[in-house]
Amino acid sequence: MSEILVRAEGLGKRFPKSHRSSDRLRSLGRLLLGGGDVDGQQVLHDINLEVKRGESVAIIGENGAGKSTLLKLITGVLTATEGTANVYGKVGALLELGAGFHPEYSGRDNIAMAGALYGLNRTQIAQCLPGIIDFADIGAYIDEPVKHYSSGMVVRLGFAIIAALKPDLLITDEVLAVGDESFQKKCVRWMEDYLAGGGTLLLVSHSMYHVQKLCSHALWLHHGKVAMYGDVFDVSQAYLAWHERRQAAVASDHGVRAGQEFEIVEFTVNGQDESPAPVLDIGNSLRLRVRAGSRERRTPVVLFGVARADGTPVYGVSSEMDAVALEGGQSSVYCAEIEFEGIGLLPGSYMVKVHVLDSEGIRLFDTEERTLTVRGESREFGLVRLPHRWVRFVGEANE
């Protein structure tokens, strides 16, 4: 199981200037005459990566960080400027959209072509064909030229082909983002089966939900360098935190909120005041505490909430709903604390939020959010583990 499938050492890529024809000619001359370095835009620096059989690695990072370039180097579509990338085993790659389809040919012809490129002979392709058409599920479009396909259909067909080929290493670049909900689910389910069967996955995605669901490790690329590599929850957490800090920096430029009637003074998650909140293991308790200032010494209403990273609300409750009065003492700062004991959140990324409202619980004055990662292994579905027990029916079977 420890067989290495991908090994990249000191991988670097520089794109030559190629817009002006004089640049192209100069590059051509240099390449032919024994290749002095071509000047250009450096997009990847010194990437080291090892992927073993059975591992699943996500590559995350902002737009333009070099994720797609890295995948292209690994698949051999691009040639590295520095370092080496070796792949041992059969690769099925779905790079960006299109998957190398010829727009003038029908879906069927493109399947044959992709199969031939993968190294199948005609009979093998013919055997795979029904399965591919069935998985892609694009109906009569299979005999239409690919140029008439919607982008979703192109991805469906591309993924169906990859699924039928069962490669040693599956490389996908932002594929799930295009398909509709049901196809996404189908793909995720297929990838889970594929991974369970010992498959190896390299995935580029901006959806932390998919990343955390499918991958065990993550590589965070930042400006063409490895910012972090390790356990998927740690890396995605750090990545989200970085995003948050950046957004906060933007927001604080124009976000002067002085003179509000109510404002948040301090918000702590499990005792920590900074974002991201400390990583939670599945089944841990979550304690949220807020200190809210009130200018006119009126008691505010505080609402705590948890949402999935994409914004889907999970649960929210306010002090007013539970008829809890905040303690203020003599100062103008009111304090509220809530504990979710053994919170049933399933592994993934979440947001915890606090809202401060006026005494009537009608006007919203201040909000603060923290990302929260729940770590753990679970095959359960959904967001939350609902309290449950399995009921045995005694007697029914023995009658």
Next chain:
Amino acid sequence: MNRFSLALHFVRRELHERYRGSFTGFGWAFLQPLLQLAIYAFVFVEIFKARIPGAGAPGYVPFLVVGLWPWIAFSDAILRSTTALQDNSALIGKVAVPREILVFAPCAAGFMLHLAGFIVILLVLALTGQGIRIQGIPFAILMYLPMFLYAYGAALCFAALQVFVRDLVQILGQLLTLMMFAAPIFYDRSNLPDRYQGWLDLNPFTGFVEAYRFLLLGHGNFGWGALGLVLAIAVISYLVGSWLFRRLDPHFEDFL
């Protein structure tokens, strides 16, 4: 083996593509040189009263067929293959395909189509008593092999350069026309004044034309030395072409 079946697949695709969407289908591969031949035959025979000097010289039409048809195969294959990488840039950017196959396919497909047409017209000419030597046809077909190697080498070269210099294919069209008139296709070596005759040997295609004339019409001279030269041209072209191609291959995607 895998590479071979992949090449076969691409050649098949290329053949498919040439007749897809056209009414004449494969026939066009035959019609086009035929039309060209009719035009040239009319201009040269009826207007310029062209004649091959010497006693027992072949008629002008079979003389022209034997030189022009292989030339069309040669130049057509080169022109089509030159843009092969550019035309397949979508594929090159997504899949790690051996790129020389993309050049090989249009080149081979062109040769196959034109060779089929060539055989048909030779048989027609032979049966109508135009002085084609039937026993020479298999050897003429064999001569297509070094000619293909020559064309493929040139195609590898031009296809690789085309990625960097996009106007190459336009220039190439002009250069090929020049090369056509600089080879003894429309005329015979003996039509030229003595002091120019030696210049013809500078054109690598001269050897091929004279080989076909000798094999199919029994016209002119084509010895072992000339054959050796033709083979050497083919091998050198292939070696230079694949060296250049391999040298530039890793950088295609950057410039497409």
